[in-house]
Amino acid sequence: MIKAFFSTLFITLLSFSLALLVLPLLDHLPAGLELVTHYAPYPFLIFTMLLSLSFNQTRLFFVLYLSMILLMLILGDLKLADYIPSIDKYKFIHLVFLLYLAAVVFFLFLKERGLFTLQGMLRLCLATALPLFPLLLAAEDSPVSTGWLSIGVFPVEISQRLPLPDIVVASSSVVMMIVLFALFSRPGVVERSYFALLSGAGLSLYFFPATARVEFLFTIALLLVLVFIIRNSFYLAYRDELTGLPGRRALREQMNKLGSLYSIAMIDIDFFKKFNDRYGHDAGDQVLKMVARHIDRTGSGGKAYRYGGEEFTLVFPGREVADIREELELLRESIADAGFTLRDRKRPANKPAASSRAAAKKSSGKAVKVTVSIGVADNQGTGSSPEEVIKVADKALYRAKKKGRNRVST
Secondary structure: OHHHHHHHHHHHHHHHHHHHHHHHHHOOOOHHHHHHHHHOHHHHHHHHHHHHHHOOOHHHHHHHHHHHHHHHHHHOOOOHHHHOOOEOHHHHHHHHHHHHHHHHHHHHOOOOOOOOOHHHHHHHHHHHOOOHHHHHHOEOOOOOOOHHHHOOOOOHHHHOOOOOOHHHHHHHHHHHHHHHHHHHHOOOHHHHHHHHHHHHHHHHHHHOOOHHHHHHHHHHHHHHHHHHHHHHHHHHHHEOOOOOOEOHHHHHHHHHHOOOOEEEEEEEEOOHHHHHHHHOHHHHHHHHHHHHHHHHOOOOOOEEEEEEOOEEEEEEEOOOHHHHHHHHHHHHHHHHHHOEEOOOOOOOOOOOOHHHHHHHHHHOOOEEOOOEEEEEEEOOOOOOOHHHHHHHHHHHHHHHHHOOOOOEEO
16 A cells, blocks of 8 residues: 555655646647647546546546546636626636535545445535535625635735745645545555645646646646556456456466566465354455465565465476475465454354354454465476466475475475
């Protein structure tokens, strides 16, 4: 999670830093390019919205939809303010942006719901109506006071240097901190995208009404969202969701890249089916994650994969069995010595008989020993394909099981 958090920070901040260096050039664009840059963000917006729907990321879809409304209002493509002559356009944009910030926090903590459901339609109507309330408030003859927009939050010497009202800057900072906390806690595609969109929207408001700069900054934000969506789809395709290890598809690709010397180890959790039956699938999932963490820390250049079920694979490029035997023994010992403490009192997913459930509850909180059996083989001198080496390693794994489990066999 920490790695994902800092990589998102680095990519986003680097992108916008480079964008800020380019901004002065946008003030001298040829007349023919102005129309292109003006409409450049919209194809990306529509594409990312459709892509988010295809991956059932409706929380991201709604914030993208709100971003489109905000962008159209800033650029003047949605001329709502023209219907009320007495409106203060700057105040109107600031009010819309404050509601945009509130909507980001709102959708950040909502559960995913399909767009074409009752809840989804209600959220879409709410998002569409978002600018109407600020439209009425921003009118000069509005019965509701908006004097709070001028409330000083920072010391006077700081407020005088800010290009935006204190309340807008303070609200942006608070919402950004909330999004960063969510990003640190669960660095998913929604949290990453919200960070990019908030950064782009905030900078756009800073440079408003310099429309060319707004268009460019929004385009950068949308390109980042697109990168995060594609990266997330790649992760889902090649990673096992439970353990976080690369899956079998990634293993097949790795096997195609192996050179003339390599070893492959097949690892199986001992008595895992009995463990699942006795303690439930939730406890079984915890064991899989614990074992995966140990396997992922294997040295000697080993790359860990989840093969399927309770089986894992370690690939050692450029190593023969003699080079990695000691490393595999250390791995086996570390798992056996670690043990596992049952903490989950939830009812097992396969709903065992009452006596089994009672046994599971009774054993909750106690330490259980978890062991693995390992079979390993290499292609030294045989010219075997990776698929054949896996078969040989599987046979070695079977021998380890026959000899009593909790051992390494070749």
